[in-house]
Amino acid sequence: MRTTRTRSLAALALAALLLTVTGCGQKSAQTVTGKTVDYHMITVASASSMKPVLEIITEDFKEKTGDQAQLVLGSSGLLARQIENGAPFDVYISANRAYMDGLAEKDMVVETVPYATGAIVLIGRATTLEGLKGPGIRKVAIANPGSAPYGAAAQEALENAGIYKDIEGKLIVSENVAQAYDFVKTGNADAGIVALSLAQSTEIKHFPIKQKLYAPIEQWVGIVEWSETSPTAQAFIDYLQSEPVHAVLEEYGFGPAKVE
Numbered sequence: 001m002r003t004t005r006t007r008s009l010a011a012l013a014l015a016a017l018l019l020t021v022t023g024c025g026q027k028s029a030q031t032v033t034g035k036t037v038d039y040h041m042i043t044v045a046s047a048s049s050m051k052p053v054l055e056i057i058t059e060d061f062k063e064k065t066g067d068q069a070q071l072v073l074g075s076s077g078l079l080a081r082q083i084e085n086g087a088p089f090d091v092y093i094s095a096n097r098a099y100m101d102g103l104a105e106k107d108m109v110v111e112t113v114p115y116a117t118g119a120i121v122l123i124g125r126a127t128t129l130e131g132l133k134g135p136g137i138r139k140v141a142i143a144n145p146g147s148a149p150y151g152a153a154a155q156e157a158l159e160n161a162g163i164y165k166d167i168e169g170k171l172i173v174s175e176n177v178a179q180a181y182d183f184v185k186t187g188n189a190d191a192g193i194v195a196l197s198l199a200q201s202t203e204i205k206h207f208p209i210k211q212k213l214y215a216p217i218e219q220w221v222g223i224v225e226w227s228e229t230s231p232t233a234q235a236f237i238d239y240l241q242s243e244p245v246h247a248v249l250e251e252y253g254f255g256p257a258k259v260e
Contacts, residue, residue, distance in 0.1 A: 040067040040232040045082070046093035047219070048073045048178035049118055049150055052201035053252050054093075057236075057245065067232055075176040077147030083108055083224060090227040091236055093219065095195075096149035100220040111234065112222035114257035115241050116249050120153050120214065121199050121206040124184045124191030129161045129209065132170070132191055140170045141183035141192035149217055150177035154193035157213040196253030218258050 046054055051073055058069040072079070072089065080099040083092060084106070092109055094100045095118055103109040124140075126132045132140055143151030151173070158164040172189050174180040181198045183189040199206035221240055223233045239245060246256070 040229050042067070042069050042090040042227070042229050042233050042236060043072060043088065044069050044091040044093065044236070045072040045074070045079045045087065045089040045224075046091075047076045047079070047095040047149070048176040049095050049195035049197050050093055050219070051178055052197060053248060053254075056248060057240070061236065061239075069236060073176070073178065075144060075148035075151075077144075077149075078175070086226075087224075088226075089224045090229050090233040091221065092224055093221045094149075095217055095219055096152075097218045097220050099149075100222055104222065108225050109222035110225055111237065112220055113237070113241065114218055114220050116219040116246075116254040116257055118150065118217035118219055119196040119211070119253055119255065120150055120157065120193050120209050120217070121196045121253075122191065122193055122209055123181070123199055123204055123206045124189065126191040127207045129158065129163055129213075132158075132167050133163055137167075137190045138170060139172050139183075139189040139191075140167055141172045141174060141180040141189035141194075143177040143180045143194075144173050144175060148174075148176050150193075150195050151180070153214040153217055156215065157193065157209050160213045200251070200253040216258055219254065 044054065044058070054071055058071060062068050076094040076096050076099045079092065080094065080103055083089060083103055092100070092103070097114070100109060100112050104112055122129065126134065126137050131137065142154040145151040145155040155164065158167065172183055174183060177195050178198060180192050181194040184192040185204065193209065196206065221237050223230055223237065227233050
């Protein structure tokens with residue numbers, strides 16, 4: 001999936017960006033030689049659609065700089081509510097601009113920027129949305145439309161395709177899009193509508209859903225206002241917007257950020 005050249009370029013870009021990061025949030029750890037080393041730790045709360053990409057990014061982040069990023073994955077809406085309740089996150093990644101804007105209006109996130117656009121696909125035993133109506137499809141997994149942007153996009157696509165009411169009784173609603181993907185992967189659902197990025201990270205077959213059936217899924221990132229490691233958080237965000245990482249995002253099915 002990911003070329004060696006892409007990985008090397010991403011690592012070089014990250015190392016260059018983090019040369020300017022100093023100061024706050026510094027921690028110490030003992031190495032196997034007994035020597036003390038300093039590093040910065042950030043907590044990245046992200047929409048679960050980013051899971052495969054963030055696993056690559058955070059690995060490079062630690063390997064090339066010594067700084068670490070721990071992930072908290074979930075639905076964009078649930079993570080936004082946790083931030084509203086004071087969760088100690090440093091970076092927030094949302095698959096929906098409205099959640100990010102809502103927090104920004106309350107001065108809970110700063111330096112917010114779009115960095116990519118997501119897409120939904122069909123996985124499982126149906127190859128078309130119309131095929132979901134078939135008798136062989138008894139359970140269809142989607143993420144919760146009320147808190148997960150990819151679930152909202154799935155419902156919108158079904159409604160615009162004119163089949164939502166036909167299959168509403170088959171729907172299994174999961175907390176987030178990664179869980180919807182797992183329902184199909186484990187056989188607990190016959191089909192599902194999930195993020196392309198999750199399907200692209202494995203060899204599972206997936207089938208496109210026309211973009212005209214749902215609004216663009218805008219991926220946004222920002223710094224949580226009370227972060228104590230904001231320089232490292234900013235470097236992480238800058239890296240997420242770098243050209244090498246854009247290449248990785250493209251490999252996992254993300255498109256360019258929507259430019260207004």
